[in-house]
Amino acid sequence: MAADLTLHGLWSSPFTQRVIWALQLKGLSYGYVAEDIVCRSESLVRYNPVHQKLPVLVHNGKAVAESMVIVEYIDERWAQNPLLPRDAHERAVVRFWAKFIDEKSIPMMDFFRNVGENQEKAMNFTLDTFKTIEEYGLGGNKKFFGGEEVSLADIALGWIIHTLPVMEDIVGVKFVKAETFPLLHEWMENFKQVSVIRSSLPEYERTLDYFRAKREMFIKFS
Numbered sequence: 001m002a003a004d005l006t007l008h009g010l011w012s013s014p015f016t017q018r019v020i021w022a023l024q025l026k027g028l029s030y031g032y033v034a035e036d037i038v039c040r041s042e043s044l045v046r047y048n049p050v051h052q053k054l055p056v057l058v059h060n061g062k063a064v065a066e067s068m069v070i071v072e073y074i075d076e077r078w079a080q081n082p083l084l085p086r087d088a089h090e091r092a093v094v095r096f097w098a099k100f101i102d103e104k105s106i107p108m109m110d111f112f113r114n115v116g117e118n119q120e121k122a123m124n125f126t127l128d129t130f131k132t133i134e135e136y137g138l139g140g141n142k143k144f145f146g147g148e149e150v151s152l153a154d155i156a157l158g159w160i161i162h163t164l165p166v167m168e169d170i171v172g173v174k175f176v177k178a179e180t181f182p183l184l185h186e187w188m189e190n191f192k193q194v195s196v197i198r199s200s201l202p203e204y205e206r207t208l209d210y211f212r213a214k215r216e217m218f219i220k221f222s
Contacts, residue, residue, distance in 0.1 A: 005058070006032070014162070028078060048065040068152070158197065
């Protein structure tokens with residue numbers, strides 16, 4: 001284990017998962033500190049004093065915060081298995097989709113936090129976002145956003161293969177079907193088949209129990 005590389009994260013967090021995937025795709029050894037998002041540790045507050053959120057990567061004593069910022073840092077710092085295409089325009093396109101997806105991800109999850117009219121609005125937002133990705137982001141005989149290899153944009157969207165299905169099962173909806181979003185559905189299958197991705201997914205039943213409790217809390221205080 002590399003003593004100078006430590007990830008502070010939460011096992012259930014799709015944003016922590018992004019960093020885990022990036023580290024493992026690069027073949028890096030790292031330490032892991034399991035944090036409690038309710039009772040924040042002194043180290044988390046010290047390393048991320050602005051937002052006090054997870055994940056945080058500490059490299060040689062220096063902290064990097066925000067999941068996609070961390071993923072880009074990892075890609076720039078370690079050259080093997082690049083997460084961006086070599087072509088400048090293709091890199092720009094992948095960065096565009098990574099930014100687009102990152103900005104939309106938390107609002108897309110609002111269907112899980114809300115009920116009634118607000119939930120319906122959030123569901124429509126999620127569907128509209130998937131339509132945009134389906135129409136403009138995927139296709140062209142590509143397995144992933146950047147071609148044949150996993151890229152920044154794929155990592156950004158990766159939460160829909162593990163967190164989204166749990167949320168869907170709890171709420172009783174299904175957004176991505178082969179007949180409605182064929183390209184996105186195919187992308188999900190391709191992404192799940194990457195060995196590093198598949199082997200590091202959180203255990204489904206444990207995740208289901210965790211988010212079921214979260215859903216009950218959201219409804220109670222809505």
